Amino acid sequence: MSNSQDHSGEKLTIERPGQRYTDGNLEARTIHLAREVPYTLFVNDREILSMATLPTHLRELFVGFMVSEGVLLSPSEILECAVDHGNRLIRLELDVPDERLEKVEKRGMLTSGCAGGLVFSVETAAAPRAGTREPLQISTSCILDRMRELDTFRGIYSITRGVHAASAATDKETLIILEDLGRHNAVDKIVGHCFLQGIDPKDKLLLTTGRITSEVLTKAARSNFPMVISRSSASAMAVAMGEQSGIDVITYVRGGRFNYFSHGGVKLSVGSCQKD
Amino acid sequence: MSNSQDHSGEKLTIERPGQRYTDGNLEARTIHLAREVPYTLFVNDREILSMATLPTHLRELFVGFMVSEGVLLSPSEILECAVDHGNRLIRLELDVPDERLEKVEKRGMLTSGCAGGLVFSVETAAAPRAGTREPLQISTSCILDRMRELDTFRGIYSITRGVHAASAATDKETLIILEDLGRHNAVDKIVGHCFLQGIDPKDKLLLTTGRITSEVLTKAARSNFPMVISRSSASAMAVAMGEQSGIDVITYVRGGRFNYFSHGGVKLSVGSCQKD
Structure with missing residues (x-):
């Protein structure tokens, strides 16, 4: 099996103090949580969507998303795929016909995040x-x-x-x-x-x-x-x-x-x- | 507890022929599956999104969604909420300021469906x-x-x-x-x-x-x-x-x-x- 370790340098889990209720007692406990980080996808300089993700394999995630949406048909259509962890951006430069790009541009966003949708709202909630x-x-x-x-x-x-x-x-x-x-x-x-x-x-x-x-x-x-x-x-x-x-x-x-x-x-x- | 039965008349499960593998044998078996139906939400005559859902409590779903998105603040802002099962549409007529409506209009869609996003693509996939x-x-x-x-x-x-x-x-x-x-x-x-x-x-x-x-x-x-x-x-x-x-x-x-x-x-x- 391929190596599926993270190469981004981003931490994937966080230790957080909490309490554990067990056998009639509440006790302090360190609990490990999965990190969830919002990233924004730009395709040909247009903002397409944000989604919250475990911050690993982001190229795979956003390229896979564009394949799943029917936008990408061949790897040769990817001119550039840059992940900017500092600014939490993914920039895809694609050589695909406009009608395919419109599939995601018109939809504006979409549900793939599953953990995504409300990321922006969070900050202004x-x-x-x-x-x-x-x-x-x-x-x-x-x-x-x-x-x-x-x-x-x-x-x-x-x-x-x-x-x-x-x-x-x-x-x-x-x-x-x-x-x-x-x-x-x-x-x-x-x-x-x-x-x-x-x-x-x-x-x-x-x-x-x-x-x-x-x-x-x-x-x-x-x-x-x-x-x-x-x-x-x-x-x-x-x-x-x-x-x-x-x-x-x-x-x-x-x-x-x-x-x-x-x-x-x-x-x-x-x-x-x-x-x- | 309130009655949480379905009032739409829509079936919520489907029986489907399949096979069950057990004890080294594959045997014909009827399997019960949850129904998943795409509905499209219109707010003040503008199409906002489609999501695939278990076809029950759709008023609650789409109103709840607008509350979660910060668009709806009071029940009195709902002028009309009509569910059209035949055409699989929900029409919300809301009396809310434009800046709140823009929250969902600009986003275009969103991830709440979790089962949604690609519903439209399905038909043309x-x-x-x-x-x-x-x-x-x-x-x-x-x-x-x-x-x-x-x-x-x-x-x-x-x-x-x-x-x-x-x-x-x-x-x-x-x-x-x-x-x-x-x-x-x-x-x-x-x-x-x-x-x-x-x-x-x-x-x-x-x-x-x-x-x-x-x-x-x-x-x-x-x-x-x-x-x-x-x-x-x-x-x-x-x-x-x-x-x-x-x-x-x-x-x-x-x-x-x-x-x-x-x-x-x-x-x-x-x-x-x-x-x-």
């Missing part, structure tokens, strides 16, 4: 800072209970194993669970449900079966959720954005355990989840 | 039909061996559990494994690697840890891979596109078993994976 809202009181067992409800939901996943689910919950009950093929879409459906139903997210939990990337964190911040909880992991950028926005991040809720990044969104106490 | 290439000969054990190599790769996933991986392989060996935060990006990196290295995908396998949606299948079709293999599931649209393109789809490779949708891309035989 009207994310409320910790302190502007009361920290939500919640116990560790409530986290486990709400994730169990998401995990055992008898929806399309139970038939197809092919979708993600997301939910909005109070500490004591799950309010709504919705599913979609994309983890972002499932979160958007929850955001839209709360918005349309007049449910204020400021004292609600946002749970998801998918990973928490910058895009998911931005969606939570826009809606003012104080905490995002995932059965899976989070990217380093998402956790950093949670810190900036005062949104707590909980990952790997499984087997009665989880990782916790505390940013002021909630006041977490070890203990059972008592209903009123 | 230069996907080679079965028969234009020799079916690849491959044994069931080779599928299991190559997925085991992807599963046990000691990459960023082994440190963070926060990324997807994809690989290109012959029946006998894995050629390259690359990772990214987004499952689409990992596939694009493989596509780009093959393109840049002059590796012809026509007799290679494309493996991924992520689900196979329409976008992933389109990327495989553009590059002429005869088979896409996932540790996870596939959407109904991806399997249908595989059929149109003569690309075999294998899902749920785990525990020595998998699901197989045969479309002429390979000639699969039950047996061990012998090296030359």
Whole structure:
């Protein structure tokens, strides 16, 4: 197998202080997170899109993207492919007919990032800072209970194993669970449900079966959720954005355990989840 | 918990004939797949984007998306929200300042779909039909061996559990494994690697840890891979596109078993994976 090591010199993981909940205790723990870095693609001096990516093999990523979009048909059409890590830019100079280039120019952007889309918004996001809202009181067992409800939901996943689910919950009950093929879409459906139903997210939990990337964190911040909880992991950028926005991040809720990044969104106490 | 059943009348799953490999046998089996349907969003009569989605809770999805993008701040700004299932359109009439609308108009599209981006390309994709290439000969054990190599790769996933991986392989060996935060990006990196290295995908396998949606299948079709293999599931649209393109789809490779949708891309035989 070819060497698939990183040649960019960019770090691919970040060690971050967090807490681990296990066996009834919250303990300080260093947690390794994948880096997520936004890069902007220019093709023939035109800005095409930005996407957040693990900062390795960027030539492969952006060339592959242009192949997948039907723009590039032969390697000889690549006149130049320069990665500028300092400015987080990729410049592609291509010798292809205009009609092929228009495929991506007209679309403007696209969904390939999957972790991308909202990268620009991040910096200007009207994310409320910790302190502007009361920290939500919640116990560790409530986290486990709400994730169990998401995990055992008898929806399309139970038939197809092919979708993600997301939910909005109070500490004591799950309010709504919705599913979609994309983890972002499932979160958007929850955001839209709360918005349309007049449910204020400021004292609600946002749970998801998918990973928490910058895009998911931005969606939570826009809606003012104080905490995002995932059965899976989070990217380093998402956790950093949670810190900036005062949104707590909980990952790997499984087997009665989880990782916790505390940013002021909630006041977490070890203990059972008592209903009123 | 609120009722989260579908109210659109659209079916959310599809039963599709496939084969199940288990205990050394390939047997016919009906497999349930999640539906994936492209919808196009118009805001104030301007086309904003298309995304492929599980066809339920579309008001929530597109309103939630506009909230997440920072366009919608109050429910009272929604003058109309009409879902046209027949034409697969969502029309939003919003009373918001132009500068907020420009956030999505300028971006043109975005990545929220996660299963979206390439929906339009699908219909015009230069996907080679079965028969234009020799079916690849491959044994069931080779599928299991190559997925085991992807599963046990000691990459960023082994440190963070926060990324997807994809690989290109012959029946006998894995050629390259690359990772990214987004499952689409990992596939694009493989596509780009093959393109840049002059590796012809026509007799290679494309493996991924992520689900196979329409976008992933389109990327495989553009590059002429005869088979896409996932540790996870596939959407109904991806399997249908595989059929149109003569690309075999294998899902749920785990525990020595998998699901197989045969479309002429390979000639699969039950047996061990012998090296030359």
